Every structure is written in C-alpha cells, then in structure tokens.
Amino acid sequence: MTFARRDHINDPETIPRMPAWVTAARPDTLEDVAFLSGAALAHLHLVLARVDVPHALLRDRLALRAAEACVAFSGRPERAGELRDALHLLRPGDLPGPAGEICLTWRRAVERPVSIKALGRALPSLEPGQIAAWVDAEKGAPVTRAAMVLETGLTEAPRADVPALILADAALAQAIGWDHVVPLLAGSLKRADLRERGEDLRLACHRAVVASAIEAARLAADLARRAAHLKAVAPKLRAKGAGEAVEMFLTRDAVAPLVLPLPDRAARRLCDRLVELGAVRELTGRDTFRLYGV
Structure with a gap:
C-alpha cells in the first residue's frame, strides 16, 4: 500500500488542478x-x-x-x-x-x-x-x-x-x-x-x-509531464554526455547546443533527436542559432 501511494505521488498525471472556484472568481x-x-x-x-x-x-x-x-x-x-x-x-x-x-x-x-x-x-x-x-x-x-x-x-x-x-x-x-x-x-x-x-x-x-x-x-x-517524458526517452540516447545534457534541459528554460557537453555537431544531432522524440522543443523557429527547451 505504501509503494502504491508513492508511485501515485510521483505520477505527473495526478497533479491536481487549481479549483475552479479559484480560477473563475x-x-x-x-x-x-x-x-x-x-x-x-x-x-x-x-x-x-x-x-x-x-x-x-x-x-x-x-x-x-x-x-x-x-x-x-x-x-x-x-x-x-x-x-x-x-x-x-x-x-x-x-x-x-x-x-x-x-x-x-x-x-x-x-x-x-x-x-x-x-x-x-x-x-x-x-x-x-x-x-x-x-x-x-x-x-x-x-x-x-x-x-x-x-x-x-x-x-x-x-x-x-x-x-x-x-x-x-x-x-x-x-x-x-x-x-x-x-x-x-x-x-x-x-x-x-x-x-x-x-x-x-x-x-x-x-x-x-x-x-x-x-x-x-x-x-x-x-x-x-514533459520532464517525465524526457527521462523516459533518455535511455535511447547513445551519445556520450547525453545524461549530463538531459540534466541541463531539466533545470534550464532554454539551452543552446554549444553549451552541451558534446562536440558541436554531436550536440546539434542530440537536440534534433530529442525534438524528434517529442522530448524538447526548438524555441526560436530559426534555422540557425537555435535554442531548445522542455
């Protein structure tokens, strides 16, 4: 019973919404x-x-x-x-x-x-x-x-x-x-x-x-919910330094590929892969000087 309750608390789908009488007043x-x-x-x-x-x-x-x-x-x-x-x-x-x-x-x-x-x-x-x-x-x-x-x-x-x-x-x-x-x-x-x-x-x-x-x-x-998805897809990332990169995405509003702990090309590939997996979003809409975030 204790373990079931702990799993429930850690499920982002169970986060309660603000009561309607607060939001509508x-x-x-x-x-x-x-x-x-x-x-x-x-x-x-x-x-x-x-x-x-x-x-x-x-x-x-x-x-x-x-x-x-x-x-x-x-x-x-x-x-x-x-x-x-x-x-x-x-x-x-x-x-x-x-x-x-x-x-x-x-x-x-x-x-x-x-x-x-x-x-x-x-x-x-x-x-x-x-x-x-x-x-x-x-x-x-x-x-x-x-x-x-x-x-x-x-x-x-x-x-x-x-x-x-x-x-x-x-x-x-x-x-x-x-x-x-x-x-x-x-x-x-x-x-x-x-x-x-x-x-x-x-x-x-x-x-x-x-x-x-x-x-x-x-x-x-x-x-x-987005963080849970990112953590779920993290094992699919094979690039060296991917784990540290994921932690950066989980703590920062936006991340530029150049600050990730990977070579430049590998960092950009990792970001593209995370976008493909639906784990992060490209935030600028640009083709260059891109920024990514959960």
Whole structure:
C-alpha cells in the first residue's frame, strides 16, 4: 500500500488542478481577493511539494516571465524570445544589454536558496544590510508582508522596480516556507499598480498572486509531464554526455547546443533527436542559432 501511494505521488498525471472556484472568481473587495490568494497559494504549495515537478526549470521559466514583465515596465520592446537570445547567445566578453541584465538578475535570484547572501549576489547594487532591512522588517500574512516590502522598496528607490519585486517575492517565499524565490508578483502586476500604495497596492498584490499562482500551478503540471517524458526517452540516447545534457534541459528554460557537453555537431544531432522524440522543443523557429527547451 505504501509503494502504491508513492508511485501515485510521483505520477505527473495526478497533479491536481487549481479549483475552479479559484480560477473563475472575479472578486472586488480586499477581503475576498485575500481569501482567494490564500487558497491559490495553498494549492501551489502542495504542487511545489511534489518530487515530480522539475523545480529549477519551473523557477527559471517563471523568472523569464517576471523579467519580461519588468522589461515592459521599463518601456523596452524586448520579449521572451529576445531575452533568451540575450542570455544564451552571448559570446565571451559580450554584455547582455539592459534587458538581458534584468533577465540575468531574475535568474540569479531564483538559483539559490533564499538568504541575504544569495539575494546580495542577485542584487549587487544593494548592501546586505539594506536587503535584510527590507525583507526581514515586515511581518504578517505572506501577501501582506510581500506588499509591504514592495511598497518600502518602491518608496525608497522609485526607479528600482526589479530589486523591489525580487525582494517582495523573497519575503513571500520566506513567509510561506519555500526554500527558493518563486517569481509570482511581477508577472501579473500592471505598470500602474507599482504607483499604488497602502491598501490599493495590497489589493493589486493579492490579485497578482491569484493570477500567477494559477499560471505557476498549470506550468508545474505541464513541465512535470514533459520532464517525465524526457527521462523516459533518455535511455535511447547513445551519445556520450547525453545524461549530463538531459540534466541541463531539466533545470534550464532554454539551452543552446554549444553549451552541451558534446562536440558541436554531436550536440546539434542530440537536440534534433530529442525534438524528434517529442522530448524538447526548438524555441526560436530559426534555422540557425537555435535554442531548445522542455
């Protein structure tokens, strides 16, 4: 009985969907939205506790979504495709540009367990004491705490959207008990929301958490199924270094053949084989300078 239950937990097809009463509701009051955000976070918490979810890959993809939103907040035109290019097609010594830097910042923020040191690595422009003061000072329920951190950051540094949003998500993660930052706020906040304060900002944060938790849970279930398929076809790959390459696909939003632990031609053949097996997708639609991801 114990073994059957464990197999059930590890089956990605058993990941429950967010309840319809959460996804379909359109509440207006702070009280009702706060109730829904709590329900959405509770469901997402259960999803993230599952071992079949590729957690590093999920965080990396959510980081891309958050970066895309922050780039849009800044008025720049780059979207997900351009951000992937800025990160994965850089040559040694090249600079990623302003949009690429935003994407790199979010990726660094989700790579390591939440700590002042890890956040300082992602946000080198902030002093550790300042990070600690922003993240640790606020108490209360998770979303309320995150909203207060966001308000503090935006008030003290009005143009520093990215650090404020990262630290707000860090506060949210700490309040819930997650080991890593899970980007939720930036992807569903509107640019106008960042000008709000007090109760209006809390309302916007609750709404953003509901929308992003729904999307994160859906994405987690999708990636769990895709990761299971990739692991299933891995034994068919005979190239030396294929096992290490598979692990890279399971932890990164996008992978360029040139970073795989194989010679260039073999790496491209491996990627084509994985596409043929339905285990990864080509993400760019180009004939050259291709990127691949689960």
